[in-house]
Amino acid sequence: MLTKSSTELVRQRNSVLVLSVLRRHGALAHTEISDFTGLSSATISAITADLEKAQIIEKSEHQAASGRGRPRVLLRQRRDCGYLIVVIISSDAVQYSLVDYAGKLIDRFNEERSHDPSGAARFVAAVRAGLLRILDRSKISQEKVLLISISSKGLVNSTEPVLLWSPIFGSDQIDFESVLRPDWQAKVILDNETLLVAAALGAREEIAKGADFRSLAALSLGHSIGLGIVRRGGQTGQEVSAPNFGHMLHMANGGLCRCGTRGCIEAYAGFYAILRSAFEVPLDTIPAKFVPVAELDKIAAKARQGHRVSAFAFRQAGLALGNGLSRMLSLTERMPIAITGPGTRYYDLLRQGVEEGLGQSHVVRMEGMPEIRVVADEQILVFDGHLNRALSVIDQDIVLSGVQSAE
Amino acid sequence: MLTKSSTELVRQRNSVLVLSVLRRHGALAHTEISDFTGLSSATISAITADLEKAQIIEKSEHQAASGRGRPRVLLRQRRDCGYLIVVIISSDAVQYSLVDYAGKLIDRFNEERSHDPSGAARFVAAVRAGLLRILDRSKISQEKVLLISISSKGLVNSTEPVLLWSPIFGSDQIDFESVLRPDWQAKVILDNETLLVAAALGAREEIAKGADFRSLAALSLGHSIGLGIVRRGGQTGQEVSAPNFGHMLHMANGGLCRCGTRGCIEAYAGFYAILRSAFEVPLDTIPAKFVPVAELDKIAAKARQGHRVSAFAFRQAGLALGNGLSRMLSLTERMPIAITGPGTRYYDLLRQGVEEGLGQSHVVRMEGMPEIRVVADEQILVFDGHLNRALSVIDQDIVLSGVQSAE
DNA sequence: ATTTTTTTCTCGACAGTCGAGAAATTTAGT
DNA sequence: ACTAAATTTCTCGACTGTCGAGAAAAAAAT
Numbered sequence: 001m002l003t004k005s006s007t008e009l010v011r012q013r014n015s016v017l018v019l020s021v022l023r024r025h026g027a028l029a030h031t032e033i034s035d036f037t038g039l040s041s042a043t044i045s046a047i048t049a050d051l052e053k054a055q056i057i058e059k060s061e062h063q064a065a066s067g068r069g070r071p072r073v074l075l076r077q078r079r080d081c082g083y084l085i086v087v088i089i090s091s092d093a094v095q096y097s098l099v100d101y102a103g104k105l106i107d108r109f110n111e112e113r114s115h116d117p118s119g120a121a122r123f124v125a126a127v128r129a130g131l132l133r134i135l136d137r138s139k140i141s142q143e144k145v146l147l148i149s150i151s152s153k154g155l156v157n158s159t160e161p162v163l164l165w166s167p168i169f170g171s172d173q174i175d176f177e178s179v180l181r182p183d184w185q186a187k188v189i190l191d192n193e194t195l196l197v198a199a200a201l202g203a204r205e206e207i208a209k210g211a212d213f214r215s216l217a218a219l220s221l222g223h224s225i226g227l228g229i230v231r232r233g234g235q236t237g238q239e240v241s242a243p244n245f246g247h248m249l250h251m252a253n254g255g256l257c258r259c260g261t262r263g264c265i266e267a268y269a270g271f272y273a274i275l276r277s278a279f280e281v282p283l284d285t286i287p288a289k290f291v292p293v294a295e296l297d298k299i300a301a302k303a304r305q306g307h308r309v310s311a312f313a314f315r316q317a318g319l320a321l322g323n324g325l326s327r328m329l330s331l332t333e334r335m336p337i338a339i340t341g342p343g344t345r346y347y348d349l350l351r352q353g354v355e356e357g358l359g360q361s362h363v364v365r366m367e368g369m370p371e372i373r374v375v376a377d378e379q380i381l382v383f384d385g386h387l388n389r390a391l392s393v394i395d396q397d398i399v400l401s402g403v404q405s406a407e
Numbered sequence: 408m409l410t411k412s413s414t415e416l417v418r419q420r421n422s423v424l425v426l427s428v429l430r431r432h433g434a435l436a437h438t439e440i441s442d443f444t445g446l447s448s449a450t451i452s453a454i455t456a457d458l459e460k461a462q463i464i465e466k467s468e469h470q471a472a473s474g475r476g477r478p479r480v481l482l483r484q485r486r487d488c489g490y491l492i493v494v495i496i497s498s499d500a501v502q503y504s505l506v507d508y509a510g511k512l513i514d515r516f517n518e519e520r521s522h523d524p525s526g527a528a529r530f531v532a533a534v535r536a537g538l539l540r541i542l543d544r545s546k547i548s549q550e551k552v553l554l555i556s557i558s559s560k561g562l563v564n565s566t567e568p569v570l571l572w573s574p575i576f577g578s579d580q581i582d583f584e585s586v587l588r589p590d591w592q593a594k595v596i597l598d599n600e601t602l603l604v605a606a607a608l609g610a611r612e613e614i615a616k617g618a619d620f621r622s623l624a625a626l627s628l629g630h631s632i633g634l635g636i637v638r639r640g641g642q643t644g645q646e647v648s649a650p651n652f653g654h655m656l657h658m659a660n661g662g663l664c665r666c667g668t669r670g671c672i673e674a675y676a677g678f679y680a681i682l683r684s685a686f687e688v689p690l691d692t693i694p695a696k697f698v699p700v701a702e703l704d705k706i707a708a709k710a711r712q713g714h715r716v717s718a719f720a721f722r723q724a725g726l727a728l729g730n731g732l733s734r735m736l737s738l739t740e741r742m743p744i745a746i747t748g749p750g751t752r753y754y755d756l757l758r759q760g761v762e763e764g765l766g767q768s769h770v771v772r773m774e775g776m777p778e779i780r781v782v783a784d785e786q787i788l789v790f791d792g793h794l795n796r797a798l799s800v801i802d803q804d805i806v807l808s809g810v811q812s813a814e
Numbered sequence: 815a816t817t818t819t820t821t822t823c824t825c826g827a828c829a830g831t832c833g834a835g836a837a838a839t840t841t842a843g844t
Numbered sequence: 845a846c847t848a849a850a851t852t853t854c855t856c857g858a859c860t861g862t863c864g865a866g867a868a869a870a871a872a873a874t
Contacts, residue, residue, distance in 0.1 A: 002420075002423065002424045002427055002644055003424075003445075004420075004421055004424060004444055004445045004446050005416070005417040005420040005421055005424075005830095005831095006417060006830085006831060006832090006860090007414055007417060007829090007830055007831060007859090007860050007861045007862090008831090008860070008861085009412070009417070010412040010413060010414060010416070010417055010830090010860090010861060010862080011860075011861060011862095013409075013411075013412040014411055014412055014861090014862090016409065017409045017410075017411060017412075020409055029821075029822090030821070030822060030823090031820085031821065031822085037411055038410075038411045039411050039862080039863090040862065040863050040864070041821090041822075041823085041863090041864090042823085042824080042825090042862070042863060042864075042865095043861080043862055043863070044822095045822075045823060045824080046861080046862085067819085067820075067871090067872080068818075068819055068820070068870090068871055068872035068873070069818090069819045069820025069821060069870075069871065069872075070819085070820055070821040070822065070868095070869055070870040070871065071820090071821075071870070071871065072820085072821065072822090073821085073822075158740060164773075165773060171773060237409055243737060243738040243739065244737045244738070244769065244770055245737065245738070247737065247768075247769035247770070248733075248734050248737035248738065248768070248769075248770075249730055249733050249734055249737070249767060249768040249769075251658075252726070252730060252764070252767050253767070257769070259769050260772075261767070261768065261769040261772055262767070263767065263768075264768075264769055319659070323656055323659060326655075326656050327655050327656055327734050327738075328738060330650060330651045330652065330654065330655035330656070331650040331651070331652070331655065331734075331735060331738055331739075332650065332738075333565060357659070360656060360659050360660070360668075360669070360670065361654075361655070361656040361668065361670075361671075362651065362654035362655075362656075362664070362666050362668040362671055363651055363654070363655075365667075365668055366571075366572060366578060411862095412861095412862095413829090413861085413862060413863090414828090414829050414830050414831090414860090414861055414862060415829070415830085415862090417829090417830060417831080417861090418829075418830060418831095421830090421831090436852075436853090437852070437853060437854090438851085438852060438853085446831080446832095447831065447832050447833070448832090448833090448852090448853075448854085449831070449832060449833075449834095449854085449855080449856090450830080450831055450832070451853095452853075452854060452855080453830080453831085474840090474841080474850085474851080475839090475840050475841030475842070475849080475850055475851070476839075476840060476841075476849090476850045476851025476852060477837090477838055477839040477840060477850085477851055477852040477853065478839070478840065478851090478852075479851090479852065479853090480852085480853075
């Protein structure tokens with residue numbers, strides 16, 4: 001359904017646009033903002049005056065004048081305009097980070113996760129405590145925290161911050177909105193981890209290639225398998241999604257997966273699956289919950305020395321990934337694939353299988369092999385993705401609520 | 408990348424909005440347009456005055472006054488504002504339809520397709536001739552034809568009107584833009600046939616359910632297998648895509664498909680595949696190009712009488728479809744599935760396989776079976792989809808080009 | 815001290831939407 | 845026949861927004 005436009009909406013959109021270029025390029029002068037946005041100088045004056053009055057941006061101290069002419073006045077976000085807490089949930093720990101409005105890291109700590117089966121209730125309590133702790137360690141008032149951005153592996157509701165399925169809690173759903181609402185008035189968002197990786201890579205790509213960038217998929221290899229897809233959307237910047245790739249059907253009636261279904265991709269390509277296959281354990285054995293990476297390193301070493309069964313295990317994993325990717329490409333357009341996660345260290349062993357699996361499909365035969373690149377530093381990408389998304393959400397909210405009321 | 412807004416853009420969007428409600432609801436009075444769009448009465452006056460001056464809409468003769476008060480003046484599109492030619496390419500014929508700006512069918516004829524292997528070049532010549540013929544039969548001047556909307560089965564470039572792969576011509580690509588540019592100045596668009604079905608169903612659904620509508624997939628069963636997905640997008644109405652579903656990998660190293668690859672879904676669920684399977688022909692036999700539907704009806708009859716091998720062929724087809732749909736659902740959100748096409752007459756035989764194939768995956772086990780409905784009248788849906796998309800493209804173009812220049 | 819250069823700010827013009835109320839035109843009531 | 849009520853359409857002034865041109869500011873070069 002189309003929806004009506006108004007002049008006020010124009011100002012809102014342009015204000016968000018100004019904030020977004022400020023975010024992308026750091027502190028900028030009046031004229032630079034005008035160049036980047038395409039808006040006229042007069043409009044920039046009006047918008048920045050409003051934003052300054054609303055205490056969202058500030059004029060920075062005049063820098064060393066470089067060149068003649070009237071010196072530039074740089075505009076930048078006010079760091080204390082608001083704060084963001086990033087919560088990264090991984091299989092063995094939860095990381096809490098406090099970030100200011102300019103994207104600068106203020107405080108961070110990790111908390112080990114207890115592996116007892118007490119489950120979701122206890123975990124939720126730990127997260128509540130962790131959040132209050134990071135707030136307490138800073139001297140920031142709670143109202144100044146505008147957003148709590150959470151990420152986890154698993155399946156996430158696309159509109160509400162509800163964890164639908166995760167490798168750790170299974171189908172024990174967690175609704176972070178209702179969990180955190182008693183303590184916090186901040187907005188809460190939840191994203192799949194690999195989606196954030198894709199978003200971060202997409203943002204980098206867009207800076208590098210500009211308008212040439214179309215789309216990109218990030219595949220995260222580890223205990224579980226994640227996929228994020230990002231494509232450039234019409235008006236609203238990038239569009240991003242995190243399909244349930246790890247549990248897409250690879251082969252009907254295939255190996256048993258942690259999720260209880262048979263034949264998921266993860267049941268062939270997850271760490272536990274490679275282990276199971278290398279030890280020639282029957283495929284319907286209930287898989288181990290956690291696999292020490294050292295164990296997998298050993299198998300990889302044997303495979304590299306020519307041990308047939310170990311090499312075969314990685315090849316099977318690659319095939320499952322390749323088939324799955326080909327199916328994904330059948331349903332989307334051709335796009336480059338970035339491979340991340342701890343599993344990248346075995347990519348030499350996986351590659352052949354991946355390429356063979358891809359090559360078995362019509363799309364790949366027709367359009368050719370997609371570009372595949374291995375990207376390390378998944379941790380950094382996840383955090384980058386958080387900042388990317390969270391801060392632009394804050395920009396949006398701030399313009400919607402803040403500017404009009406502050407007059 | 409975000410992009411700047413301006414007041415002129417506001418007017419453009421609102422003009423398109425007015426035209427779109429006029430299209431959805433037929434001739435409307437001033438006040439009704441105001442109600443539907445949410446725009447104020449004054450704005451409607453301004454916009455409709457512009458559109459009338461630009462000869463895009465007109466005041467209709469005052470109808471029988473119903474109720475007291477000043478009688479309404481209905482506004483409607485001017486039929487002669489522009490024309491649209493719809494070209495529907497199917498495996499055995501090409502249908503040409505001439506439609507006026509209000510969506511009313513003016514002329515239509517079918518042309519049989521020669522099945523000789525002379526291929527794309529000859530086909531293209533036939534289409535050029537067909538288009539000139541339908542123009543000639545009417546007394547409309549060529550400049551008045553604003554858009555030529557073409558549909559075919561197969562894979563289509565998402566931005567340009569290029570047929571990348573089709574069941575008939577294989578990888579002999581056809582670029583309709585360059586083919587028709589010499590004869591026509593009209594814009595040319597090309598869509599996958601099942602995408603149009605999905606678009607038409609989506610439009611109906613949106614009218615029925617309003618804001619509750621989220622997304623929907625249309626699966627077309629026939630000689631080949633098509634899939635269209637429609638979901639409600641942010642500003643720009645509906646977002647629609649036609650994945651290469653028929654040639655998504657069903658089973659590695661599986662049956663040989665018409666496309667030359669092994670293991671496509673179509674190689675199990677296309678009409679020729681069901682025939683092949685029912686006659687227990689080896690799966691690597693090069694499949695027949697065209698299968699008379701009567702032949703398949705016979706097999707279906709045998710299957711319904713309990714003939715094992717025939718029933719098994721349909722079941723296998725259903726399994727391939729079900730597995731494929733489950734994979735699609737793993738990559739998207741849960742959505743209802745509408746089944747169309749000539750294959751719906753066998754759905755009683757396919758159903759069990761489809762449901763079993765769906766049930767083998769994690770998503771379906773977790774979220775439950777998606778709603779599946781059988782929808783007849785694929786022909787009508789295709790044409791509806793054409794009108795839907797084509798006329799809204801015309802609205803857009805007309806506002807962009809027509810209104811500002813006419814003053 | 816003056817000119818040049820560069821940046822920022824300001825003013826008037828123009829486009830768009832909105833609310834209020836005037837104008838138009840019919841039905842209902844007396 | 846006349847008036848009141850109802851309903852729709854149109855118009856006017858207020859408000860918000862963007863833009864271009866040029867004034868004002870401020871430093872370097874001459």
